[in-house]
Amino acid sequence: MQVIVSGVRSFFKMAGKVPSIRLNSGYDMPMLGLGTYNNFKPNEVGDAVKAAIQIGYRHIDTAWRYETEPEIGVAIKELIKEGKVKRSELFIVTKIWGHCHEPHKVEPACRESLEALDMDYIDLYMIHFPVAYVDKVRSKTTMTDYVDTWRAMEKLVDKGLVRSIGVSNFNKQQLERILKMDGLKYKPANNQVEITPYLAQEDLLQFSLKNGISTTAYGPFGAPGQIYRTKNAPMFLDDPTIVKVGKKYGKSSAQVILRYGIQRGYALVPKSTNPARLAQNMDIFDFKLSEVDMKTMLLLDRGLRVNLQNFIAYKDHPFYPFEK
Numbered sequence: 001m002q003v004i005v006s007g008v009r010s011f012f013k014m015a016g017k018v019p020s021i022r023l024n025s026g027y028d029m030p031m032l033g034l035g036t037y038n039n040f041k042p043n044e045v046g047d048a049v050k051a052a053i054q055i056g057y058r059h060i061d062t063a064w065r066y067e068t069e070p071e072i073g074v075a076i077k078e079l080i081k082e083g084k085v086k087r088s089e090l091f092i093v094t095k096i097w098g099h100c101h102e103p104h105k106v107e108p109a110c111r112e113s114l115e116a117l118d119m120d121y122i123d124l125y126m127i128h129f130p131v132a133y134v135d136k137v138r139s140k141t142t143m144t145d146y147v148d149t150w151r152a153m154e155k156l157v158d159k160g161l162v163r164s165i166g167v168s169n170f171n172k173q174q175l176e177r178i179l180k181m182d183g184l185k186y187k188p189a190n191n192q193v194e195i196t197p198y199l200a201q202e203d204l205l206q207f208s209l210k211n212g213i214s215t216t217a218y219g220p221f222g223a224p225g226q227i228y229r230t231k232n233a234p235m236f237l238d239d240p241t242i243v244k245v246g247k248k249y250g251k252s253s254a255q256v257i258l259r260y261g262i263q264r265g266y267a268l269v270p271k272s273t274n275p276a277r278l279a280q281n282m283d284i285f286d287f288k289l290s291e292v293d294m295k296t297m298l299l300l301d302r303g304l305r306v307n308l309q310n311f312i313a314y315k316d317h318p319f320y321p322f323e324k
Helices: 046-053 069-081 102-116 146-158 172-179 202-210 240-249 253-264 273-284 291-298
Strands: 001-005 008-015 018-021 029-032 033-034 059-061 092-095 123-125 163-167 190-194 214-218
Touching: 018 214, 029 092, 033 046, 046 059, 046 069, 046 273, 069 102, 092 102, 092 146, 102 123, 102 146, 123 146, 123 190, 146 163, 146 172, 163 172, 172 202, 190 202, 202 214, 240 291, 253 273, 253 291
Parallel strands: 033 059, 059 092, 092 123, 123 163, 163 190, 190 214
Antiparallel strands: 001 008, 008 018, 018 029
């Protein structure tokens, strides 16, 4: 299926009812996935992954920092053993944390995630944040350059440990810096960033599309219930404009937000542990927002970032990616 997104030609492949983005690495990434970051109770994320896969999800997003890799690995292995899914049908994303940005630490960090997931390869391995730290608790930053980290990430592809490599929370200038690296072997396949109705990231999205870099949105609903949510941030699901658009199509605000993202050309990884909500989030491929409604949604943009508390302490670092 060929789709024109914001004037840029993109190619999508339908896997079941969920379209996939063809990455610049040649692999297909489902446009709707499951996010797995929060303070989960024991077995909660594993149960969510099992429910999601059985509903039809094939894209599972995690990270070393989330501490969910082991439970996800166990859940997937059980489903494979039961014959409910094949590893080749899944798209697994995880991320390297900032205490392992030094080039000699990159491969050991990747192998640690592979062991935790109990997998032979990772579909998409990402630099979680451009700033590096001296330790896992971020007690102090370092000046390790993410460009050097990227060179080490490229070697993971050559060794077959990962299929695609990408970044998360990178801005346009940081993407440009990687693209202009001497001897660049692999472009970032994906940039995972916060995108919500109040943070459209249109410039970053268009730059990425034009340079063959796909985008994934985390926290698309404004991260209700997440520990990193900015205090007093608005509840996007209650926005009257979004509610009104939803009523027009007989859909919830969450479904409108997800459909809006699909039509703008990026993948989304909303988090839920509720099977009913997981199913509802998947039920977005039987309608299409009109051009007028897409413009109405885009007008909600106010540059409001929710995921700020996690990183604001590093605002004076030269690699800090957000607005100061």
